[in-house]
Amino acid sequence: MAVDLDRCTGCEACVTACHAENNIPTVGDTQAARGRALHWMRVERYWEGEFPDVRLKFRPVMCQQCDAAPCEPVCPTYAAHHTDEGLNAQVYNRCIGTRYCANACPYNVRFFNFFNPSWDKPLHLQLNPDVSVREVGVMEKCTFCVQRIKAAEVQAKAEDRSLKDGELKPACAQACPATALVFGDLNDPESEVSRLSRSPRGTKLLDDQGTQPKVTYLQRQSSE
Amino acid sequence: MDRREFLKASAITGASATLAGCGHPEHQLIRFIPEEELVPGVATWKPSICPLCPAGCGLLVRVMEGDAEVVRNGQIGLIKMGLAKKLEGNPAHPISQGKLCVRGQAAIQITYHPDRLRHPLKRTGPRGAGAFQEVTWDQAIDELASKVGALAEANNQGALAFWMRPSRGQRRELVAQFLHRFGAPPPFSFELFGEDVLRRANALSFGREQLPTFDLARTRYVISFGADFLGTWNSPVSQNIGYGLMRQGRPGQRAKLVQLEPRMSQTGANADEWLPIRPGTEGVLALGLAHVILNGRMRSADAAGRAGTLVDGWMNGLPDFTLPHVETLTGIAAARVERIARELAESAPAVAIIGGAPLAQTNGLFHALAVNALNALVGSVETPGGVFFTPIPNASSKPDAAGERERRRQSAAPTLDKLAAGILSAERPPIQILLLDEANPVFAAPPAWRVKDALQKIPFIASFGNFLDETSILADLILPDHSFLESWVDDVPEAGTTMAVASVAPPVMKALHQTRAMPDVLLDVARRLPRLNPPLPWQTFEQMLRASFEALPARAAPQTTPGVQPAVDVWSKAQEQGGWWAETPAGTRPPPNVATRDPGRPVSFVAARFDGETNEYPFHFLPYASQAFLDGSLAHLPWLQELPDVVTTAMWSSWAEINPKTAERLQIAQGNVVEIASRHGSLRAPVLLSPGIAPDVIAMPVGQGHEHYTRYATGRGANPISLLAPIVEEETGALAWAATRVRVSRVVGADLQLILFAGALRERPHEHEGR
Numbered sequence: 001m002a003v004d005l006d007r008c009t010g011c012e013a014c015v016t017a018c019h020a021e022n023n024i025p026t027v028g029d030t031q032a033a034r035g036r037a038l039h040w041m042r043v044e045r046y047w048e049g050e051f052p053d054v055r056l057k058f059r060p061v062m063c064q065q066c067d068a069a070p071c072e073p074v075c076p077t078y079a080a081h082h083t084d085e086g087l088n089a090q091v092y093n094r095c096i097g098t099r100y101c102a103n104a105c106p107y108n109v110r111f112f113n114f115f116n117p118s119w120d121k122p123l124h125l126q127l128n129p130d131v132s133v134r135e136v137g138v139m140e141k142c143t144f145c146v147q148r149i150k151a152a153e154v155q156a157k158a159e160d161r162s163l164k165d166g167e168l169k170p171a172c173a174q175a176c177p178a179t180a181l182v183f184g185d186l187n188d189p190e191s192e193v194s195r196l197s198r199s200p201r202g203t204k205l206l207d208d209q210g211t212q213p214k215v216t217y218l219q220r221q222s223s224e
Numbered sequence: 225m226d227r228r229e230f231l232k233a234s235a236i237t238g239a240s241a242t243l244a245g246c247g248h249p250e251h252q253l254i255r256f257i258p259e260e261e262l263v264p265g266v267a268t269w270k271p272s273i274c275p276l277c278p279a280g281c282g283l284l285v286r287v288m289e290g291d292a293e294v295v296r297n298g299q300i301g302l303i304k305m306g307l308a309k310k311l312e313g314n315p316a317h318p319i320s321q322g323k324l325c326v327r328g329q330a331a332i333q334i335t336y337h338p339d340r341l342r343h344p345l346k347r348t349g350p351r352g353a354g355a356f357q358e359v360t361w362d363q364a365i366d367e368l369a370s371k372v373g374a375l376a377e378a379n380n381q382g383a384l385a386f387w388m389r390p391s392r393g394q395r396r397e398l399v400a401q402f403l404h405r406f407g408a409p410p411p412f413s414f415e416l417f418g419e420d421v422l423r424r425a426n427a428l429s430f431g432r433e434q435l436p437t438f439d440l441a442r443t444r445y446v447i448s449f450g451a452d453f454l455g456t457w458n459s460p461v462s463q464n465i466g467y468g469l470m471r472q473g474r475p476g477q478r479a480k481l482v483q484l485e486p487r488m489s490q491t492g493a494n495a496d497e498w499l500p501i502r503p504g505t506e507g508v509l510a511l512g513l514a515h516v517i518l519n520g521r522m523r524s525a526d527a528a529g530r531a532g533t534l535v536d537g538w539m540n541g542l543p544d545f546t547l548p549h550v551e552t553l554t555g556i557a558a559a560r561v562e563r564i565a566r567e568l569a570e571s572a573p574a575v576a577i578i579g580g581a582p583l584a585q586t587n588g589l590f591h592a593l594a595v596n597a598l599n600a601l602v603g604s605v606e607t608p609g610g611v612f613f614t615p616i617p618n619a620s621s622k623p624d625a626a627g628e629r630e631r632r633r634q635s636a637a638p639t640l641d642k643l644a645a646g647i648l649s650a651e652r653p654p655i656q657i658l659l660l661d662e663a664n665p666v667f668a669a670p671p672a673w674r675v676k677d678a679l680q681k682i683p684f685i686a687s688f689g690n691f692l693d694e695t696s697i698l699a700d701l702i703l704p705d706h707s708f709l710e711s712w713v714d715d716v717p718e719a720g721t722t723m724a725v726a727s728v729a730p731p732v733m734k735a736l737h738q739t740r741a742m743p744d745v746l747l748d749v750a751r752r753l754p755r756l757n758p759p760l761p762w763q764t765f766e767q768m769l770r771a772s773f774e775a776l777p778a779r780a781a782p783q784t785t786p787g788v789q790p791a792v793d794v795w796s797k798a799q800e801q802g803g804w805w806a807e808t809p810a811g812t813r814p815p816p817n818v819a820t821r822d823p824g825r826p827v828s829f830v831a832a833r834f835d836g837e838t839n840e841y842p843f844h845f846l847p848y849a850s851q852a853f854l855d856g857s858l859a860h861l862p863w864l865q866e867l868p869d870v871v872t873t874a875m876w877s878s879w880a881e882i883n884p885k886t887a888e889r890l891q892i893a894q895g896n897v898v899e900i901a902s903r904h905g906s907l908r909a910p911v912l913l914s915p916g917i918a919p920d921v922i923a924m925p926v927g928q929g930h931e932h933y934t935r936y937a938t939g940r941g942a943n944p945i946s947l948l949a950p951i952v953e954e955e956t957g958a959l960a961w962a963a964t965r966v967r968v969s970r971v972v973g974a975d976l977q978l979i980l981f982a983g984a985l986r987e988r989p990h991e992h993e994g995r
């Protein structure tokens with residue numbers, strides 16, 4: 001994925017889109033105050049300078065799907081593992097809730113279920129049947145909407161063709177009005193996401209940690 | 225529902241179906257037959273329209289089969305039905321273009337909200353106590369029809385009032401026609417963040433009484449006076465789409481954004497240059513820019529046409545707006561004003577935007593007219609990269625253009641403060657029956673208008689809303705509407721596109737509860753009124769929509785070959801794609817939609833008035849539309865409650881934003897509770913130190929502080945509207961919600977918590993500085 005920070009306006013459409021797509025529960029005010037709100041996708045904001053010469057910068061942060069992911073080797077049950085396609089997958093049924101992965105992750109994008117999720121009826125009718133609901137004691141994280149990827153792959157296979165660039169989008173990229181989030185196949189040098197990742201504005205988040213993240217952030221420009 | 229519950233429920237319903245089925249098997253069976261077109265596990269996508277704000281984004285709704293627990297004829301049963309699962313933007317729709325905002329994504333929670341009203345209710349306890357009993361639809365409609373009929377018997381038709389949220393589609397037209405034929409005044413709307421001032425200004429300057437559309441994708445320079453156009457203002461989704469393109473849509477060309485506002489909004493955060501201007505002087509800066517452009521002979525005064533002549537001194541080069549004078553009034557350095565003026569003149573196409581707080585000052589109309597004149601001067605009206613006005617399709621469902629008549633009368637309609645005062649002062653209230661459709665003026669009006677007291681005096685109130693809120697809890701009778709996903713919806717967007725658009729969509733799913741669509745209930749009531757003259761010609765709202773869409777030209781089909789007019793079924797096509805839209809032929813401008821009125825004399829700057837003396841109330845109070853809740857009407861949705869506000873990362877609560885230097889002077893720290901008091905009220909909230917706010921301004925998001933609004937919003941936080949002075953924009957009478965002054969004092973021992981997302985993920989305090 002590529003994130004163009006010059007396009008991102010901090011509108012947070014990606015945040016609710018992610019909740020809607022991935023059956024992420026709300027935890028309520030008391031738990032949220034304890035830092036237990038689950039947001040696979042968040043928009044970080046950074047203040048720079050002092051009034052009146054003050055700047056505010058936004059950065060959407062989701063799982064960076066690292067190639068050298070620190071969360072994977074620490075998992076005693078192989079719940080956090082690398083797929084053939086290069087995703088950091090989380091197998092909920094294997095997870096025993098040691099939270100080692102959350103400690104190891106420098107991006108704070110792994111979330112722990114302190115409780116069984118609940119939806120006040122009939123809010124549960126909105127749940128996406130393609131995504132499993134996580135139970136208490138299980139770690140969860142951004143999957144790049146793996147259910148959408150799989151569905152598109154199955155569809156393409158049924159039609160006996162390969163996936164087209166831009167054919168499938170995770171919920172966040174689908175919602176993003178300013179098209180700041182671009183998803184695609186990094187192995188295809190012709191894809192839009194590959195083109196953006198080669199941009200001179202491109203940077204990786206906490207690159208010095210050696211995690212080899214697969215999300216490229218294109219820095220915001222200035223017209224001054 | 226877990227597996228065990230599911231099995232239990234299916235066993236119970238199966239058994240009851242078998243037992244009850246003995247009597248009338250055919251009735252019972254029908255309830256359990258699944259919808260045929262649904263294949264389990266396969267999603268279908270159906271068009272709809274987002275109802276949350278006036279932007280009117282087109283939706284695609286993902287519908288899949290699911291098991292819903294429903295009550296039918298007093299029996300609970302589990303029924304397989306198509307259920308909406310996710311909302312996305314409709315790629316074919318000219319406004320949303322496949323995208324959707326943070327609020328639109330959460331709109332689905334309205335339909336499945338646990339505190340939705342599920343059946344008609346009649347009040348049993350005292351008014352406002354919230355004690356209701358269930359009644360049948362026949363009883364409810366009978367009661368409403370007999371009350372309304374009694375007004376007609378008494379020849380007092382004018383005492384029927386209908387208050388609804390503003391809309392421009394056939395839903396409003398139906399209400400208007402019903403009221404007109406009955407002999408009652410047209411429907412009334414009051415919005416905290418209403419746009420009457422800007423509409424009036426655009427009518428005066430350009431002959432277009434509507435909100436503007438900005439061609440951001442093709443512009444090179446944007447100067448915005450207080451408009452949070454990327455967050456909450458006007459048509460946020462289409463404006464965000466345009467913003468993405470204006471920044472990175474054209475290789476090598478990146479437009480500049482300058483934002484003027486005393487508190488950094490989400491839009492301000494994206495600006496290349498952010499200037500904290502003194503509240504109530506925005507128009508002065510616009511004219512200061514025009515002064516530089518005129519005096520530097522970069523444009524001629526004639527270029528602004530009519531919009532220029534509305535401003536006093538325009539043809540003489542605006543001698544009152546010299547740079548030193550502008551600097552004194554606005555607090556923006558003269559050199560900076562001059563540089564921005566040059567950039568603006570040299571970076572064609574450029575566009576100026578005004579919205580939000582500047583229009584909510586006592587001199588709001590002046591600011592809007594000044595910005596309009598600036599736009600006209602730099603040549604950006606109805607030109608690429610500039611400001612446009614969406615053509616409004618003539619989708620009137622004849623035979624009677626009540627809409628046009630209504631619009632004319634609406635301009636003379638009383639404002640909410642006058643309406644409330646009229647009810648309070650009269651021996652016999654001029655409104656005997658009030659019908660409410662989701663409007664919530666008790667929450668949204670300043671307390672000094674005494675809207676709640678006025679409503680208490682009205683003998684009979686009926687509400688169609690989906691939820692109990694501060695206003696509908698006063699109702700005597702509640703006839704709950706379907707949710708937007710369960711009913712026919714339509715809308716005519718006012719801004720956000722240069723195409724003429726009329727959106728329409730059929731229900732995407734069956735009703736979950738025993739609700740009925742308001743337009744159909746109104747038609748039902750109308751049929752029971754013998755004196756409606758002439759009677760409404762439609763049996764259902766669907767018929768009315770069909771009639772109005774069939775009256776539209778059929779040229780929306782893109783595959784039309786020149787000279788050949790294919791017989792396109794407009795109605796079917798509109799239902800299929802979610803509306804009707806047509807490109808305006810190139811080079812034609814839509815005609816003015818209002819007669820250009822003469823404003824009398826040209827406008828000149830009069831200093832904004834503020835309620836409260838400066839020494840006693842040293843701070844400007846700025847309530848702003850919250851990213852999550854807008855004007856508070858969305859505070860009932862849990863996803864939006866738990867959304868970290870993007871500028872502050874606060875959730876589930878209210879907060880007051882204060883400049884860190886000011887806080888230091890007052891010895892207030894982040895998270896301390898303060899009391900904020902105006903001459904009209906006071907409230908308590910935790911303090912959030914924000915580097916992006918002027919030292920003499922206190923800002924609070926609107927939305928929390930509901931007394932009654934479902935389990936998620938009731939009793940949460942404080943309502944900043946409760947501080948507002950009853951002060952109005954002087955030319956239009958619109959509420960000047962940014963013209964109140966307040967004082968702040970620390971409260972020790974109060975138990976109010978600031979709930980922040982930032983820094984809460986892991987306790988590493990040294991990293992939190994500056995976050």
